[in-house]
Amino acid sequence: MTRRATTVSALAILCLASGVAAADTIKVGVIGTMSGPYALFGKNFKMGIDAWVAENGTKVGGHDVEFIYRDEESPNPAKSKAIAQELIVKDKVQYLAGAYFTPNAMAIAPLLEESKTPLVVMNAATSSIVEKSPYIVRTSFTMWQNTVPAAKTATKNGAKKVAIAVSDYGPGIDAEAAFKKTFEADGGAVVEAIRIPLATTDFSPIMQRIKNSGADTIFTFLPSGPPTLGFVKAYLDNGLKVAGVKLMSTGDVVTEPDLPNIGDPGIGILSTYHYSVSHASPENASFLAQIKKGGGNVDEVTMTSVAAYDGARLIYKMIEATAGQRDPVKAIAAVKDMTWVSPRGPVSIDPATRHIRQNVYLREVAKVDGKLINREIQTFDAQPDWALSKE
């Protein structure tokens, strides 16, 4: 540490001597859903990053780090691209981060190599995103990662005929493919596969169609936000739960802030996910305590705050490794085999895919001390992205 400090100050003196401003600020552009129906998740990006900064300071090796937030609002690739361009050209950011929606991340990807800007994806969960540029690392999850354990659980719980209902865009199609492949390989049958437009709010007709298909289990993925609550309520209120049709999903459908709205009828819904706010570990406890200290509301915490917290860790590491210089190759090399313990559990970056490898938990909605939580009941250790990984 002292040695590094000496090097840094030596560098600083050199810079001063050569007439270049030494007090540099490294800017990080964060593109998230800061307003609109998905604003909760953009807010979580900020809560996660703020928690990391509060714990680790605003300086890395003598460089000030500044996070600049921009609003991607909705799945709107053109807008996200424009925002990213503005951040790169006008604000001269050295790193980009965030991206709630896949189409938005895809739109930003082509800008990275040209401008030598690494991107830390903090949510967008389509597998192929990391293949769009060598300068992308991802700290969130992918649909394949969370869905394969869901399909295995469905088989184990005796499901024979499954209806798949997913949102009609990248991650939804990934989820459908992942579930179908895994479930059929284990001998199950997919009797119905419905792709639901993103803007849908009334799911009653879809529930009716599933019911008529004679499925014993529904597997679903919808992006967290207003539609997920509508879907679960339609499932309960159209009598599918009463009729014994089971609901299996990735955790996006039962994020913790939605649970009070789903209410007691939701108890027992199974989901597979990489992070539960109720995850019992000292890392998670201190993470949540930090968010609370920073003025955040623990009841609003979702998976995006953890992805952002870990993403900020990667950005700090990259700044440190490149001594504040714009050097994406070196930056990515420094993080692509990192291993650490995240609030969600032990994680690592897979050097081959630059995607995070992590535990996926099977959880069920349960009421503990009067509060609905996702209780972890089984752990699938160190899951890779099953689409990208060659395992």
Add this chain to the structure above:
Amino acid sequence: MRIVLSIATDALAYGMVLFIISIGLSIMMGLMRVVNLAHGAFAMIGGYLASYAIRDLNAPYGLAILIAVIGAIVVSIPFEALLYRRIYRKSDPLIQVLMTIGITFVIIGVVNYIFGPSLKSIPLPNALSGPLDIGFRMVPTHRVFVIACGLITALLLWLLIEKTEFGIKLRASVDHSDMADALGIRTEIIYAVTFALAIGLGAFGGVVGAEILPIEPFYALRYMVTFLVVVSVGGAGSITGALSASLLLGLADTTGKYLAPEFGEFFFYLTVIIIVFLFPRGLFGRSHA
């Protein structure tokens, strides 16, 4: 047959929600000739007030609806007195559109600031939640309630407009405002009351329709197009028009969602195009000289 009945039930519920919210907009467009793009915003205010009343004040559902309707009207009074009153029946459409869309953005911003960006649910009482067996299928009990609300609203409005003195004055003002004025009808009072009625209906629809059109800050913009479509398809100012347009569009949308969900809103807009092509003034619209 079971499928047809299933679709019809869902379509009826969705259509009724569209009707309750849009009828206020339709009346305003028919009577005051104001294209009130902030109508969705007032419906949303109703939804937020009901959600707040139930979740934070523990009010029963019925009382919450009342609070929402009265609250939305109270909120709208300054807007009416200071802004809307100036543009009744005379301003050109551009001024109306700019003003009302401006109001919409203000309301979205304020609501987002006060209540936050996340979705607000309106918890239902036990009697209205959960599934109900209606013979050929299970439906959410709430849908049945919504259908009943729609029918009652249509009936009461019809009685109000056709059978009461207020209705006579209202129709007189619609048909010939200046003459009505000259005959001693205080048209500005008729307008103010109608405005309150329109907003109240919007808020009522916002609350009872929240299960189908969930309450969040962008509600005001998200569904505004749908409401406007209902009015233009039905014909401004016509109850029968709004009701038939709502049911028809609800049916098109629900059938599309059921049979071919991947087409999204294709069938909804296809129906709109066909109807507007065949009836340029809307199903029951009439020309205003």
